[in-house]
Amino acid sequence: MMMLGRGPDARDNQTRQIRDAVSNVEKHFGELCQIFAAYVRKTARLRDKADLLVNEIYAYAATETPNLRVGLKNFADEFAKLQDYRQAEVERLEAKVVEPLKSYGTIVKLKRDDLKATLTAKNREAKQLSQLEKTRQRNPSDRHIIAESELQRASMDATRTSRQLEETIDNFEKQKIKDIKDIFSEFVTIEMLFHGKALEIYTAAYQSIQNIDENEDLEVFRSSLHPPDYQSRLDIVRANSKSPLQRNSSLKFSSGMVQN
Amino acid sequence: MMMLGRGPDARDNQTRQIRDAVSNVEKHFGELCQIFAAYVRKTARLRDKADLLVNEIYAYAATETPNLRVGLKNFADEFAKLQDYRQAEVERLEAKVVEPLKSYGTIVKLKRDDLKATLTAKNREAKQLSQLEKTRQRNPSDRHIIAESELQRASMDATRTSRQLEETIDNFEKQKIKDIKDIFSEFVTIEMLFHGKALEIYTAAYQSIQNIDENEDLEVFRSSLHPPDYQSRLDIVRANSKSPLQRNSSLKFSSGMVQN
Numbered sequence: 270m271m272m273l274g275r276g277p278d279a280r281d282n283q284t285r286q287i288r289d290a291v292s293n294v295e296k297h298f299g300e301l302c303q304i305f306a307a308y309v310r311k312t313a314r315l316r317d318k319a320d321l322l323v324n325e326i327y328a329y330a331a332t333e334t335p336n337l338r339v340g341l342k343n344f345a346d347e348f349a350k351l352q353d354y355r356q357a358e359v360e361r362l363e364a365k366v367v368e369p370l371k372s373y374g375t376i377v378k379l380k381r382d383d384l385k386a387t388l389t390a391k392n393r394e395a396k397q398l399s400q401l402e403k404t405r406q407r408n409p410s411d412r413h414i415i416a417e418s419e420l421q422r423a424s425m426d427a428t429r430t431s432r433q434l435e436e437t438i439d440n441f442e443k444q445k446i447k448d449i450k451d452i453f454s455e456f457v458t459i460e461m462l463f464h465g466k467a468l469e470i471y472t473a474a475y476q477s478i479q480n481i482d483e484n485e486d487l488e489v490f491r492s493s494l495h496p497p498d499y500q501s502r503l504d505i506v507r508a509n510s511k512s513p514l515q516r517n518s519s520l521k522f523s524s525g526m527v528q529n
Numbered sequence: 530m531m532m533l534g535r536g537p538d539a540r541d542n543q544t545r546q547i548r549d550a551v552s553n554v555e556k557h558f559g560e561l562c563q564i565f566a567a568y569v570r571k572t573a574r575l576r577d578k579a580d581l582l583v584n585e586i587y588a589y590a591a592t593e594t595p596n597l598r599v600g601l602k603n604f605a606d607e608f609a610k611l612q613d614y615r616q617a618e619v620e621r622l623e624a625k626v627v628e629p630l631k632s633y634g635t636i637v638k639l640k641r642d643d644l645k646a647t648l649t650a651k652n653r654e655a656k657q658l659s660q661l662e663k664t665r666q667r668n669p670s671d672r673h674i675i676a677e678s679e680l681q682r683a684s685m686d687a688t689r690t691s692r693q694l695e696e697t698i699d700n701f702e703k704q705k706i707k708d709i710k711d712i713f714s715e716f717v718t719i720e721m722l723f724h725g726k727a728l729e730i731y732t733a734a735y736q737s738i739q740n741i742d743e744n745e746d747l748e749v750f751r752s753s754l755h756p757p758d759y760q761s762r763l764d765i766v767r768a769n770s771k772s773p774l775q776r777n778s779s780l781k782f783s784s785g786m787v788q789n
Contacts, residue, residue, distance in 0.1 A: 311571065311575040315574075325561055446741065447743065475721075478713045478714050481710055490550075494543055494695075
């Protein structure tokens with residue numbers, strides 16, 4: 270009596286609950302997939318800008334004095350290496366996070382079809398079971414025997430399909446939690462690998478910058494402005510401008526006036 | 530003679546060399562500024578996507594079984610914390626790398642005006658000096674004395690301005706190397722601070738994911754599909770469907786047929 274009265278409601282409720290659970294996973298895994306993909310794309314854009322930075326530092330370094338040139342070149346070498354690791358990060362995230370989430374869409378669809386078939390069978394059998402119960406109650410006559418055997422078969426089928434549905438949804442849930450744990454663990458591992466490399470590389474890059482000897486470069490810059498032959502010419506000019514004063518002592522007075 | 534013949538060329542060459550050096554710094558610091566700014570913007574875009582990811586993980590976690598919910602929520606908490614550090618990274622890079630490079634444009638302009646004035650004075654004085662030399666050589670008469678005193682003053686002025694120019698360009702070079710070292714060191718320090726925090730935070734985030742107990746969640750999911758009153762109704766139905774078989778032994782044959 271209770272099953273006839275409230276059974277179908279409970280079944281509908283359970284059916285709805287399972288369908289909602291699967292749709293919910295489908296929806297959220299889809300959104301996670303899109304946002305992770307966007308995160309990976311932005312990481313790739315960041316790598317692009319870092320590559321431009323590497324090229325510009327090389328270009329600038331080439332125009333500079335030796336110490337600055339070497340320091341900046343070494344920095345750019347290290348920074349370029351980091352971008353290779355960022356590229357590896359992008360490819361790994363694509364393969365281990367975005368792709369599994371994307372293919373999960375297909376998996377969820379297949380599992381939903383699976384579930385739908387099982388749910389349909391379960392509902393059909395449950396209806397048949399309650400139909401037979403009604404027949405049995407209305408006809409306690411000779412048709413009773415056939416009804417009883419059909420009732421028994423329907424009952425066993427319903428039980429078997431129920432167990433099957435339970436297994437299907439159980440596997441779905443188990444797989445889902447496992448996949449989430451796997452995907453998020455992969456994400457963290459890939460990111461940590463990159464951040465660890467970044468620390469290592471920046472430590473070397475920092476030394477490249479700190480090692481730039483400004484005084485040596487300053488000397489180089491100065492001597493580039495005063496080539497040796499120019500310097501000697503300057504000495505000749507100075508000697509020339511002094512010599513008249515030394516040669517003619519009568520100039521001492523007038524030169525003294527100018528100096529005061 | 531050498532100065533009259535090749536001096537102006539050497540001076541022009543030096544002037545061009547200094548101007549080129551300053552223009553080169555202006556050009557490359559400008560480009561570095563733009564690319565660093567783009568790098569910072571892309572980092573901010575990455576943070577935006579990560580923020581979306583945080584929100585989506587919270588939204589999904591809210592729909593899930595307790596262990597998954599807590600695990601994902603803890604992960605999102607950690608990941609959100611990392612985005613706060615990324616925001617700090619963005620602000621620090623803006624303040625310590627992009628701004629100094631941007632304001633360097635103004636500094637370079639001022640220094641270039643400075644250099645231009647000094648170079649102009651130096652060139653004017655050098656011309657005056659060579660003019661006086663010519664006058665001295667052509668007029669060994671009474672105007673010679675005035676010419677000699679003017680020559681001496683012009684020579685001293687040229688020497689003083691030369692020294693001034695040397696100091697100006699020296700300071701410019703010194704400041705430039707110091708600023709490059711400072712800006713790149715700040716860049717590396719800010720990035721390392723972020724990567725260090727990332728490693729720390731991801732270590733905690735990894736634990737949040739690993740700690741998710743799938744078996745406990747599976748039990749919760751199962752019992753949510755079979756509420757206690759439904760379970761008891763199911764038992765009643767099973768008892769009802771079994772009772773006719775137990776009551777009527779004549780059904781054994783037909784039920785056996787169904788089972789084979």
